[in-house]
Amino acid sequence: MAKPLFRRPTLLFVLAGLFCIVLGMGLFTFVYAKGYSYLSDDPAACNNCHVMRGQYDAWQHSVHSRVAGCNDCHTPHDSVISKYLVKAINGWNHSVAFTFQTYGEVLHIRDFNADVVQGNCLSCHANVVSAIAPYHDDAPDCVSCHAGIGHRTRK
DSSP, X not given: OOOOSOOOHHHHHHHHHHHHHHHHHHHHHHHHTTGGGGGSOOGGGGGGSGGGHHHHHHHHTSGGGGTOOHHHHHSOSSOHHHHHHXXXXXXHXXXXXXXXXXXXXXXXXXXXXXXXXXXXXXXXXXXXXXXXXXXXXXXXXXXXXXXXXXXXXXX
């Protein structure tokens, strides 16, 4: 006869206690870091992290600040699921980079996120793109020519 996995109630108690500690620390960190704000579309949420101050300030002074927030450019528009999936991936990556301080002085967009931004540029500016598309067979990404439109990066 096989022995039960948990013979002793003490082991269950210890595992439950460890689970509660990890859960409690995670909830505390989530609340302390204002993690709930990232569920909104408020651009101020992106400014919770001090490394984004420059991008947030530049966005506030850009043309796009009157018509588009961070999520309008940096999250997909095709479904709520893909929007929050990208927000979750980016939130995880940002929190890891911030916690372990692995981000550089100058922030660089990753290819995955650049593709999201490119798709949103093409979506919002479809009328302009369709007018110039016949003249650009091998058109570069929008931000290669319009790098400072959303927000300028420091050099």
